[in-house]
Amino acid sequence: MTDLIxxxxxxxxxxxxxxxxxxxxxxxxxxxxxxxNGLIRKNPHALASGFIGPAGIxxxxxxxxxxxxxxxxxxxxxxxxxxHVVEQPAFIIAVVPDMVGGRLGSHDxxxxxxxxxxxxxxxxxxxxxxxxxxxQSFDTAGVDRLLQIDGDEYVGYSPEQxxxxxxxxxxxxxxxxWLLPDSRTGGGELGRRLASSLGERPATRVWQIKDGxxxxxxxxxxxxxxxxxxxxxLAAPECAEPVSETRHEVRQVTLSVHIPRNLPRxxxxxxxxxxxxxxxxxxxEFMLSGGNGIKDWDLFHRAAIALGATEGASRVAVDDGHMxxxxxxxxxxxxxxxxxxxxVGISGxxxxxQGIGACEKVVAVNRDPNCDMVKxxxxxxxxxxxxxxxALIERVEAYRNGAKRDAA
Amino acid sequence: xxxLNVVALVSIGAHPASGRPRRAEQDARAVELGLGLxxxxxxxxxxxxxxxxxxxAYLGMGLSALTVLEQTHETDALPALAEHLQMANAxxxxxxxQAETGEGSGMLPYLLAERLGWPLIAGLAEIEHIxxxxxxxxxxxxxxxxxxxxxxxxxxxxxxxxxxAPRQSAFGPARRGMLTREEVELVDDPLYxxxxxxxxxxxxxxxxxxxxxxxxxxxxxxxxxxxxxxxxVLAGVSPRDGAEAIxxxxxxxxxxx
Numbered sequence: 001m002t003d004l005i006x007x008x009x010x011x012x013x014x015x016x017x018x019x020x021x022x023x024x025x026x027x028x029x030x031x032x033x034x035x036x037n038g039l040i041r042k043n044p045h046a047l048a049s050g051f052i053g054p055a056g057i058x059x060x061x062x063x064x065x066x067x068x069x070x071x072x073x074x075x076x077x078x079x080x081x082x083x084h085v086v087e088q089p090a091f092i093i094a095v096v097p098d099m100v101g102g103r104l105g106s107h108d109x110x111x112x113x114x115x116x117x118x119x120x121x122x123x124x125x126x127x128x129x130x131x132x133x134x135x136q137s138f139d140t141a142g143v144d145r146l147l148q149i150d151g152d153e154y155v156g157y158s159p160e161q162x163x164x165x166x167x168x169x170x171x172x173x174x175x176x177x178w179l180l181p182d183s184r185t186g187g188g189e190l191g192r193r194l195a196s197s198l199g200e201r202p203a204t205r206v207w208q209i210k211d212g213x214x215x216x217x218x219x220x221x222x223x224x225x226x227x228x229x230x231x232x233x234l235a236a237p238e239c240a241e242p243v244s245e246t247r248h249e250v251r252q253v254t255l256s257v258h259i260p261r262n263l264p265r266x267x268x269x270x271x272x273x274x275x276x277x278x279x280x281x282x283x284x285e286f287m288l289s290g291g292n293g294i295k296d297w298d299l300f301h302r303a304a305i306a307l308g309a310t311e312g313a314s315r316v317a318v319d320d321g322h323m324x325x326x327x328x329x330x331x332x333x334x335x336x337x338x339x340x341x342x343x344v345g346i347s348g349x350x351x352x353x354q355g356i357g358a359c360e361k362v363v364a365v366n367r368d369p370n371c372d373m374v375k376x377x378x379x380x381x382x383x384x385x386x387x388x389x390x391a392l393i394e395r396v397e398a399y400r401n402g403a404k405r406d407a408a
Numbered sequence: 409x410x411x412l413n414v415v416a417l418v419s420i421g422a423h424p425a426s427g428r429p430r431r432a433e434q435d436a437r438a439v440e441l442g443l444g445l446x447x448x449x450x451x452x453x454x455x456x457x458x459x460x461x462x463x464x465a466y467l468g469m470g471l472s473a474l475t476v477l478e479q480t481h482e483t484d485a486l487p488a489l490a491e492h493l494q495m496a497n498a499x500x501x502x503x504x505x506q507a508e509t510g511e512g513s514g515m516l517p518y519l520l521a522e523r524l525g526w527p528l529i530a531g532l533a534e535i536e537h538i539x540x541x542x543x544x545x546x547x548x549x550x551x552x553x554x555x556x557x558x559x560x561x562x563x564x565x566x567x568x569x570x571x572x573a574p575r576q577s578a579f580g581p582a583r584r585g586m587l588t589r590e591e592v593e594l595v596d597d598p599l600y601x602x603x604x605x606x607x608x609x610x611x612x613x614x615x616x617x618x619x620x621x622x623x624x625x626x627x628x629x630x631x632x633x634x635x636x637x638x639x640x641v642l643a644g645v646s647p648r649d650g651a652e653a654i655x656x657x658x659x660x661x662x663x664x665x
Contacts, residue, residue, distance in 0.1 A: 101661060101662060159530075185549075185550050188514070189530040192513075192530075193518055193528070195515065196521070197522065202513065204514065215609075218605070219510055219512040220421070220424055220508035221424075222607070222608055223608055224608050224609060225511065225599070225605060227599070227602060227603040227604070241617075244619075265527035266527050266557050267557065267558040268555065269544070270555070271556075271665065272546060272553075272554040272555065273665070274554055278552070280552065283551045285551040285663060286663035307658070307664065308664070308665055340657075340661050340663045342658075361657065361661055363654055363657060365654070369643050374639075374641060376639075377639045378657075379639055379640050379642070379657050380640070380641045381642045381653060381654060382642065382643040382645075384647065388651055391647040391650070392651040395651050395652060399655070399659075
């Protein structure tokens with residue numbers, strides 16, 4: 001967005017020049033005129049609207065001598081970064097992002113930024129994703145080619161089948177480098193499986209790649225290993241800056257090689273219900289947090305159980321004795337990293353908003369539509385917390401019962 | 409049921425602050441998991457220097473003996489371990505997630521599984537039961553979640569931080585326990601010849617780069633409050649509709665299970 005103040009000297013000159021054919025059009029909005037009864041009428045709104053002066057400060061000129069066109073500020077336009085097109089890539093850098101929740105996480109974006117650096121002008125970054133996704137910003141994250149591998153066999157926990165698919169990619173595109181996030185959310189495991197399957201020795205916990213040299217942490221983090229950049233890289237978070245200055249075409253590609261299908265040796269029996277109260281608050285995935293707006297705390301606890309959410313609270317709720325101190329969210333309590341944060345009756349003090357800075361989706365339920373939490377939230381519902389929580393419990397229970405009936 | 413052969417692979421750890429040798433945290437969890445299994449014969453194996461005192465800390469957990477495949481620091485542990493496991497007729501191999509000394513790439517369980525042709529469970533939290541030649545286990549996922557998996561024996565498993573905490577090491581058993589040495593063929597690890605090892609440099613802190621071209625934009629970036637950037641606001645809706653909208657978002661995000 002450009003907010004540059006621009007004077008238009010030509011328009012000002014036309015406004016001064018009564019003989020110019022466009023003189024009338026360049027006159028400022030009429031601010032006073034003679035009414036039908038001989039009274040002088042003034043339009044105070046037109047006067048007070050003013051104009052933006054050369055220093056970027058609003059000026060009101062009541063003398064009526066205001067010249068030039070009214071608005072001298074260029075309209076804000078969405079600036080699109082330049083599109084980087086790689087028509088015939090000299091080589092491919094393959095990236096397998098984690099896609100937690102179907103979206104690129106910050107770790108994924110860092111790895112894509114690292115891949116972009118390795119690809120340079122001639123190479124193309126190919127992102128490989130399994131199954132469906134919800135991501136809309138592959139282009140600004142630096143993905144030149146997108147390979148989406150679908151199929152029933154990739155649903156759930158299927159690392160062995162995924163390695164087979166990646167091996168098929170290896171045989172078709174033979175990427176110059178393989179990059180995976182060295183994370184617990186899948187990349188670390190998949191990358192190591194791929195490494196052992198390809199017989200490549202990976203560099204792990206890599207945090208810098210510079211001039212063909214790779215630096216990665218060794219052991220328990222007391223030493224660094226520097227080595228020539230290997231083919232397979234498992235990169236630590238913040239290994240590189242994410243792509244920010246270019247857009248990329250996200251061209252869809254497919255595998256022409258048939259991916260063999262193996263009989264899974266590891267059978268996925270599904271996720272196990274974990275007591276959400278036992279999960280440490282700092283790493284809970286889904287949190288329900290209550291504040292001053294909660295009048296019925298029993299209902300709040302029931303809602304947390306029904307939703308399967310970890311409980312949190314604002315400072316006020318803790319000070320009032322409704323929740324233990326250990327449950328306080330915010331700068332003075334715990335900094336949470338929940339993927340979904342449901343804030344009920346919390347207006348959003350600065351300290352609280354700092355504490356939820358890492359949360360991806362924030363849902364607010366509040367009476368006050370102007371509070372800071374509503375401004376921060378991705379979805380805000382204005383209304384009474386008690387009624388909305390009750391309706392939410394009913395809705396979730398109806399959904400659970402429906403699912404049970406389907407299963408039976 | 410026949411007795412199962414369980415092998416736990418252990419390494420020498422390093423204290424995070426002082427760097428002194430100690431029993432490795434995750435390997436101790438692997439041993440603890442093996443000790444907790446019923447009707448098994450637990451064999452604890454270390455590839456390295458048998459003179460190392462820290463090894464006795466594993467014996468102090470209640471083991472009578474520990475097998476040491478005698479190696480130097482710069483040798484590759486993989487061939488020796490793979491050969492030993494084949495000879496030992498192991499059904500289940502437990503390892504830590506990654507070593508605290510040396511490269512610590514966490515590749516060993518993967519390479520062992522690949523070489524032996526066994527399935528691998530990464531991030532094991534608990535073994536629920538072993539029946540009819542297959543095991544039902546819990547895998548630890550990030551954010552405190554668990555996943556139940558079923559896998560046929562034999563398999564390799566690397567334990568997670570979520571596995572039961574290791575018991576204390578007692579001094580007497582640690583002194584009494586036997587260290588059995590085994591001679592193995594030495595294969596050099598090429599990484600020690602090619603890579604440069606250096607003390608860990610502190611990582612540069614990521615700076616918040618503000619790409620503002622004018623002073624007004626810089627001012628705005630410095631003073632702006634955190635905002636989600638125009639979220640959806642539902643005002644004047646019935647509680648039912650509001651709850652429905654919230655439920656839809658939670659369901660799309662996959663947090664309602």
